[in-house]
Amino acid sequence: MTVQTAAKGCAVKPVIERTPRIVSVNGAVITRSAIAQEIQNHPAAKPTAAWLAAAIALAIRELLLQEGRRLSIEAIPMEDDQGRRETQEEALVRTLIATEVKTPEADDAVCRRYFEMNTQRFCSSDLNEVRHILLPAAQGDAALRAEARQQAQSILAKLVDAPSTFAGVAATASACPSGKVGGSLGQIGEGQTVPEFEVALREMKVGQLGLIETRYGLHVVALDRRIEGVALPFELVRNRIAIWLNEKVRRQAIKQYIAILAGRAEIVGIDLAASATPLVQ
Secondary structure, eight states, rough: OEEEOOTTTSSOOHHHHHOOSSSTTTEEEEOOHHHHHHHGOOSSSHHHHHHHHHHHHHHHHHHHHHHHHHOOOOOOBBBTTTOOOOOOOHHHHHHHHHHHOOOOOOHHHHHHHHHOOOOOOOOOEEEEEEEEEEEEEETTTTTHHHHHHHHHHHHHHEEEEEHHHHHHHHHHHHHSSSGGGEEEEEEEEETOOOHHHHHHHOOOTTTOOOEETTTTTEEEEEEEEEEEEOOOOOOHHHHHHHHHHHHHHHHHHHHHHHHHHHHHEEEEEEOOOOOOOOOOO
């Protein structure tokens, strides 16, 4: 990739960000075409960063495959409930990790300690009783958005003066099926609407009318009631905590295992020890 830079009184010169000419693991070359194909799985702000992330991922895969073969690991490909089957190499990496990386399971004491140190994380989400009137407008259509915004502001102004007419206006003006029931969305919690709607809703006060803009268009919104979330008991979240802690420990152990293998290997072109090592699933 060529980047143009300029300094006062100097001609503009190209600055080239280079990627390694050769990447190999114990003599096995990771081809540039393989890296180019892998790049799609590693989006980054700069092409060179994506290239290096792809090269690192493939180098780690090669490192693990070599170790699996060295240990003569027997691997049987698995199939998921949708009929997708692992390749032999995917099965070998998975079986190697399962065989060589052993981690302890989080017990009740560990889970409870985490729970007591992070009680604020374990609360039910707020429930909001909401009515809305949807005026649809595609995000990329600036003219339609402006028209919908003007119409929404006009409706809002009328409802401020006559809030009891909300249901009637929703029935005639809303593009949402909820218009047939006065615009009511019922009690909605976290994750039940698009993020931009949730964020704006959190800033509204009970009894307030307002405008919310989302990917779908403009919403004239009435927040009728908010039921605050409550702290959840340990027994209800114990399994969730255990799964999270076990996965965290597992990922760290895999990272350490890869670092040990990398320390024993001859790796050309990249430095796995200095990189943010991608984790094996």
